[in-house]
Structures are given as C-alpha cells and as structure tokens.
Amino acid sequence: MNTTLYIKQSLNISEKSINATLKLLAEDCTIPFISRYRKDATGNLDEVQIEQIAKISRQFEDMMKRKEAILKSVEEQGALTPELRQRIEASFDMQEIEDLYLPYKKKKKTKADAAKEKGLEPMARIIMSQKASDLTFLAAKYINDQVASEEEALQGARDIMAEWINENMYVRKNLRRMFQRQAVITSKAVKARKDEEEAQKYAQYFEWEENLGRMPSHRLLALLRAESEGFVKVNTGISKEEAIEFIEKAIIKIGNNETAGQIASAVKDSYKRLLEPAIANETLQEAKEKADKKAIEIFSDNLSQLLLAPPLGEKRILAIDPGYRSGCKVVCLDEKGDLLHNETIYPHAPQNESGMAMKKIRSMVNAYNIEAISIGNGTASRETEFFIKKIAFDKPLQVFVVSEAGASVYSASKIARDEFPNYDVTVRGAVSIGRRLADPLAELVKIDAKSIGVGQYQHDVDQARLKNELDTTVMKCVNAVGINLNTASKSLLSYVSGIGEKMAENIVNYRAENGAFEDRKQLKKVPRLGEKAFQQAAAFVRISNPVNPLDNSAVHPEAYGIVEKMAKDLGIKTHELIANKEKIAMIRPEKYVTETIGILSIQDIVKELEKPGLDPRKAAKIFEFDPNVKKITDLKTGMVLPGIVNNITAFGCFVDLGIKESGLVHISQLKEGFVSDVNEVVKLHQHVRVKVTEVDEARKRIQLSMIL
Numbered sequence: 278m279n280t281t282l283y284i285k286q287s288l289n290i291s292e293k294s295i296n297a298t299l300k301l302l303a304e305d306c307t308i309p310f311i312s313r314y315r316k317d318a319t320g321n322l323d324e325v326q327i328e329q330i331a332k333i334s335r336q337f338e339d340m341m342k343r344k345e346a347i348l349k350s351v352e353e354q355g356a357l358t359p360e361l362r363q364r365i366e367a368s369f370d371m372q373e374i375e376d377l378y379l380p381y382k383k384k385k386k387t388k389a390d391a392a393k394e395k396g397l398e399p400m401a402r403i404i405m406s407q408k409a410s411d412l413t414f415l416a417a418k419y420i421n422d423q424v425a426s427e428e429e430a431l432q433g434a435r436d437i438m439a440e441w442i443n444e445n446m447y448v449r450k451n452l453r454r455m456f457q458r459q460a461v462i463t464s465k466a467v468k469a470r471k472d473e474e475e476a477q478k479y480a481q482y483f484e485w486e487e488n489l490g491r492m493p494s495h496r497l498l499a500l501l502r503a504e505s506e507g508f509v510k511v512n513t514g515i516s517k518e519e520a521i522e523f524i525e526k527a528i529i530k531i532g533n534n535e536t537a538g539q540i541a542s543a544v545k546d547s548y549k550r551l552l553e554p555a556i557a558n559e560t561l562q563e564a565k566e567k568a569d570k571k572a573i574e575i576f577s578d579n580l581s582q583l584l585l586a587p588p589l590g591e592k593r594i595l596a597i598d599p600g601y602r603s604g605c606k607v608v609c610l611d612e613k614g615d616l617l618h619n620e621t622i623y624p625h626a627p628q629n630e631s632g633m634a635m636k637k638i639r640s641m642v643n644a645y646n647i648e649a650i651s652i653g654n655g656t657a658s659r660e661t662e663f664f665i666k667k668i669a670f671d672k673p674l675q676v677f678v679v680s681e682a683g684a685s686v687y688s689a690s691k692i693a694r695d696e697f698p699n700y701d702v703t704v705r706g707a708v709s710i711g712r713r714l715a716d717p718l719a720e721l722v723k724i725d726a727k728s729i730g731v732g733q734y735q736h737d738v739d740q741a742r743l744k745n746e747l748d749t750t751v752m753k754c755v756n757a758v759g760i761n762l763n764t765a766s767k768s769l770l771s772y773v774s775g776i777g778e779k780m781a782e783n784i785v786n787y788r789a790e791n792g793a794f795e796d797r798k799q800l801k802k803v804p805r806l807g808e809k810a811f812q813q814a815a816a817f818v819r820i821s822n823p824v825n826p827l828d829n830s831a832v833h834p835e836a837y838g839i840v841e842k843m844a845k846d847l848g849i850k851t852h853e854l855i856a857n858k859e860k861i862a863m864i865r866p867e868k869y870v871t872e873t874i875g876i877l878s879i880q881d882i883v884k885e886l887e888k889p890g891l892d893p894r895k896a897a898k899i900f901e902f903d904p905n906v907k908k909i910t911d912l913k914t915g916m917v918l919p920g921i922v923n924n925i926t927a928f929g930c931f932v933d934l935g936i937k938e939s940g941l942v943h944i945s946q947l948k949e950g951f952v953s954d955v956n957e958v959v960k961l962h963q964h965v966r967v968k969v970t971e972v973d974e975a976r977k978r979i980q981l982s983m984i985l
C-alpha cells in the first residue's frame with residue numbers, strides 16, 4: 278500500500294486530488310496557499326481536507342519508519358522469518374504491528390525469562406499443547422541445580438505460558454474490543470487529602486463510576502486532572518470473570534485435561550499481571566487522546582472566532598486599563614496603533630478624583646482627536662465605563678468594553694519590551710487593550726494563544742498537539758484576512774503563508790531601512806526571501822494606495838497578466854475594471870483559462886475584482902450591559918439580562934454579564950431540545966439574552982439559561 282491508498286481509506290477524496298495535494302505539499306506549498314490558489318489542481322479541496330491529507334500522510338510516514346525499525350530490530354535478533362516479515366509489511370494497523378513485535382521487544386528481565394534460563398520452556402510447550410498425561414512425572418524431569426522441586430518447575434512453566442498468552446494477538450485484539458465497549462472508569466478520594474480546600478472542586482469524583490466510552494471529554498479531563506493533582510485514585514477495568522472466561526476459551530482446547538488447570542492458572546496470572554494493566558492503560562490513553570482532540574478542537578474554534586472578531590479599524594483610540602487603588606492607566610493611540618500619550622487617572626476609591634479625571638479625559642480626547650474609547654473588562658471595568666459615559670464630550674464618541682485576557686501576558690513579554698522599551702507593563706497593557714479594539718487579529722497574534730483563556734483544560738491536553746493546532750488556526754485566520762505589508766508587526770507577518778519568524782524579522786528590518794513597500798514585487802529584495810516564499814506569501818499581503826491596484830487585493834501576482842488581458846479586452850485600464858460591476862459582469866471566465874490557471878481560479882479572480890481586499894470580518898458593535906448589575910450580589914433568580922459569550926466548552930458556554938464572574942449556560946439550557954454541539958447554537962462574542970437560574974455567592978458561581 279502506498280501513501281495515496283492509505284489516505285483514501287480514511288478520506289472520501291479522489292486519488293487524483295490526493296496526489297496533487299501531496300505533490301504541492303512536497304514542494305513546500307502551505308495549506309492556505311494550496312486551498313486558495315491551487316483549487317484546480319486539488320479539485321477544490323478546502324483547508325480542512327488538505328490539512329487532513331497532510332496529517333494522514335505524516336502518520337503513514339511515521340508508520341513506515343516504525344515498521345522499518347521493528348524489522349531491523351527483529352532481524353538483528355536473528356528471529357525475522359519470511360512469514361513474520363510478510364505479516365509486518367502487510368499490516369497497516371499500528372496496534373497490530375506492535376503486537377507482532379511484542380515477543381521481540383527489548384524489556385526488563387521478566388519471570389518468563391528467568392524460567393527459560395532454567396530450561397523450563399520445553400516443559401511449558403508440552404503443557405500448553407495439552408499433551409502431558411502425568412504432570413508430576415513431567416515436572417520431575419526438569420528438576421536440576423536451579424529448579425528445586427516439581428512445584429517450582431510448574432510455576433516456571435506457568436510464568437512462561439502467562440507471557441505467551443500476553444503476546445497472543447487474538448487475545449489482545451479481542452480484549453481491546455471488550456475494553457472499548459465495556460471499560461468502566463472509577464475513582465476514589467485519597468483519604469489523606471480529601472478535606473483539603475483545593476480538593477473540594479473535585480468532590481464529585483471522590484466516589485465516581487462511569488462507562489469510559491460514553492464519558493464526555495470534559496469530564497474525563499477533569500477526573501484525570503484530579504488524579505494528577507493527587508486528590509483521587511483512578512482505575513479502569515472490565516469484568517474480570519468475563520475477561521478470564523474469554524481467554525480460557527481461546528487458549529484451553531481440552532477442558533478436562535490434567536494440563537487445563539495449569540493453563541487456567543497461567544491465564545489468571547497473565548490477565549492480572551500483564552494483560553489487564555497494559556490494555557486498561559491503552560484504553561484510557563485512547564480515551565484521553567479523544568478527549569484531547571475534542572478539547573483542542575473547541576479551543577481552536579474559539580480562538581478562530583476570537584481572532585476574527587469585528588475590528589473597529591484605523592481609528593484614534595483612547596484605551597483604559599481600569600483599576601481602583603493604583604488608578605486607571607490611560608493611553609492615546611493614533612490610527613496605526615502607535616502610542617501618542619499616557620497618564621494615570623484616579624476616578625475611583627480610595628482617591629475619588631473623578632472631577633480631575635474627567636478634565637484629563639476631555640483634554641486628551643480633544644488634544645489627540647480621539648474617535649473611540651476602549652475599556653478593559655477587568656477590575657473596575659463597569660465603574661470606569663459609567664464614569665466615562667458621564668463625561669460631556671464635544672463630539673459623539675463610541676465606548677467599547679473589550680476583553681483584556683492575555684494583556685498582562687503581552688505586557689511582560691519580549692515582544693512588548695521590544696515595542697515599548699521605555700514604558701512599564703501598565704502602559705503596555707493599556708496599549709494592548711486599545712489595539713485589540715482596532716484590530717483583534719493583529720494584536721492577539723502577539724500573545725501565546727493558551728493565555729487568551731478561550732479553551733477548557735488546556736494544560737491537561739497534549740501540549741505539542743495543542744501548539745500545532747493553535748498555530749495552524751492562527752495561520753488560517755491571518756491568511757483569510759490578509760495583512761497590510763507596511764504596518765504589520767513581526768508577529769503578524771510571521772503567520773503569513775511562506776514567511777515564518779526569521780523572514781518576518783527580515784521584512785520589518787528592510788521596511789525600517791528602505792521605507793514603505795510600494796509594490797509586492799519589492800518583497801523579492803528582502804534578504805533570503807526567494808521565489809518560493811514570494812509565491813506563497815505575495816497574495817496574502819496588501820499594500821494601501823499602491824501603484825498597481827491589484828497589490829491591494831487577493832489576486833495573486835501570477836494572475837496579474839490575466840486581469841490586464843480582461844481589462845484590455847473590455848477596452849479599459851486595469852484600475853477602471855476593479856469594482857466596476859457592469860464591466861465585470863461582461864467577463865467570460867472560460868476565455869481566460871490557461872495551462873496553469875484553471876476555471877475555478879479565474880472565477881475567484883472575478884469575484885475578487887468585484888470587492889478587492891474585502892475584509893471578511895464584520896464591523897465592531899457597541900454592547901450595553903444592564904446598568905443595574907455591577908456585582909454578583911446584584912443578581913437575582915429570574916432576571917433576564919444581556920450578555921456576551923466569552924468562552925465555549927463541550928458542556929456549555931460562559932457569558933459575560935458585565936461583572937467579574939461569568940455565568941454558565943449549560944448545554945441543556947442553550948435551547949429547547951437536544952444540542953450535540955455548543956457551537957451550533959452560539960459563537961464567541963455573540964450578544965445574547967439570558968435568564969439567571971441560580972446564584973451561589975459563596976462559590977462565585979452563576980447558572981444561566983437561554984431558554985427564556
């Protein structure tokens with residue numbers, strides 16, 4: 278079997294499309310580039326399908342490398358028979374391959390090894406074949422200076438048989454199936470730690486039992502976290518009697534033979550000591566991997582929604598990081614997000630200098646021609662919002678409350694220090710709050726995605742897999758929107774198709790030394806940015822007010838000649854064709870198909886010409902919380918309130934009500950009827966109306982319902 282056929286087994290995609298995609302990936306083409314600009318080659322595969330092909334292709338390569346290593350290891354042991362080689366080479370199931378290798382796998386000295394060294398393997402074979410008629414007589418023949426008695430000889434034989442049973446592929450395969458269907462996970466509290474305050478959040482798992490296969494991903498991760506923190510002990514298993522009965526039926530051929538009892542003892546020992554621990558651990562690990570996958574998918578979906586949140590755009594923004602005793606840090610930013618001014622005001626207790634603070638805000642708004650105000654949603658957020666809305670400005674101002682999740686992480690990062698070496702963390706944090714209103718994507722890419730707080734159990738899942746998925750998500754979002762080549766930060770540029778961190782730094786340095794880019798072709802002058810990198814990146818970067826208007830669109834430079842021909846055929850200049858619906862409607866796409874650019878790409882070009890460089894994100898909207906709710910004690914059961922979805926999990930969503938604590942809408946309370954996926958009902962940052970169903974002030978927990 279080759280890579281293509283292996284992929285085709287898992288995906289309903291034609292061999293032609295798979296081969297084309299593999300060829301492009303082998304040529305170092307990125308997924309965003311392939312999905313956007315090589316549709317005709319791949320048969321219009323989307324990013325998800327291309328990513329799946331890439332992932333399964335890597336799995337196949339890893340499997341082939343593992344098989345090669347196994348064959349080499351067995352061959353070095355002098356145990357590689359033609360039959361074994363054929364079975365390993367013919368298998369494309371990693372569990373089966375590992376089972377075939379198990380008897381030859383290097384491991385610590387076992388009981389069976391010790392028995393074999395005593396010369397008891399022939400005796401074990403005779404018993405296993407059930408051909409012995411007098412076990413005492415048989416065992417006596419194996420007594421020597423290492424074996425003191427018949428019972429010791431029989432015990433050694435049972436140890437060897439137990440290992441053979443453990444290595445039996447049929448037994449292992451069917452036990453796995455039994456575990457997958459029947460495994461029950463149980464947990465019990467660790468008595469010594471049961472009464473600790475930190476343990477109480479896991480109280481429900483002090484005595485827990487559930488079918489592992491039906492256990493929701495979030496609950497499994499919570500249970501495993503409780504175990505890792507030492508508050509509970511977890512066990513996974515199936516009916517011991519049923520498992521042993523199955524193995525005995527598979528192994529013992531003659532039930533009333535004298536040897537049957539010895540084999541039955543070996544079966545029990547093998548199951549308890551070898552099979553059960555190994556298969557139980559395997560099954561739990563598989564369940565954990567599935568739970569990780571689900572949690573990472575939710576995290577990626579949330580991150581994508583957050584990164585593609587509506588931007589305000591290039592506006593002059595006054596941003597406030599609210600606080601009480603330490604005051605509110607205020608910064609003024611220009612249209613590019615550059616810092617113009619900063620100072621601290623003290624409108625709240627204990628200073629209560631609201632009059633002076635109002636004067637300062639009015640003065641800054643006028644002096645720096647501020648168009649919008651961005652307030653962080655942390656401590657003192659609501660009070661600061663009310664304070665700002667009391668000010669009589671000379672012109673209408675939009676006031677937004679934005680999530681400040683991760684702002685403190687950014688403010689202490691190397692990126693922030695490099696950007697603002699002469700300012701402290703409070704100023705940097707306020708700048709981030711302002712910039713994420715103007716363009717959430719451009720600002721949030723500077724922060725480790727795990728610090729943004731839109732996932733569940735993010736520290737409990739496979740960290741390498743999480744990082745890879747989140748990096749892929751950021752890249753998708755950046756390339757879906759496109760970036761301004763002359764204003765993008767190094768962090769933002771690094772996620773552009775074909776660029777990467779080092780190349781992004783080279784672009785920023787080139788820009789600093791040579792001034793703004795005037796056209797896309799100038800990218801080729803950046804040190805170490807070759808033809809391949811240019812091909813992958815060019816169409817995802819934009820240049821404002823360019824000489825060639827196509828440089829501010831998603832049309833790839835390789836297709837500029839086609840657009841120019843379209844314009845020429847219509848008797849107009851290229852710039853006159855862009856956004857000219859009447860002329861664009863006259864274009865016949867099939868006329869412009871070439872050997873390298875097919876009909877799907879031409880159709881995309883025509884769509885892009887209608888609205889060049891269109892940002893797929895919606896415009897930012899102001900949201901008003903209930904002015905009467907400022908803290909959890911203001912909440913009453915039955916209240917119906919406006920809120921913003923600020924996190925999505927497998928078991929529901931959390932809603933910001935404008936107070937410190939977010940409320941939970943359980944999945945069963947999202948709407949009438951069954952809901953299998955929370956994302957089918959709500960999206961991150963969605964404006965919703967919720968009913969308060971329960972308030973636990975002591976535990977700071979709020980239960981909400983969207984069924985009004």
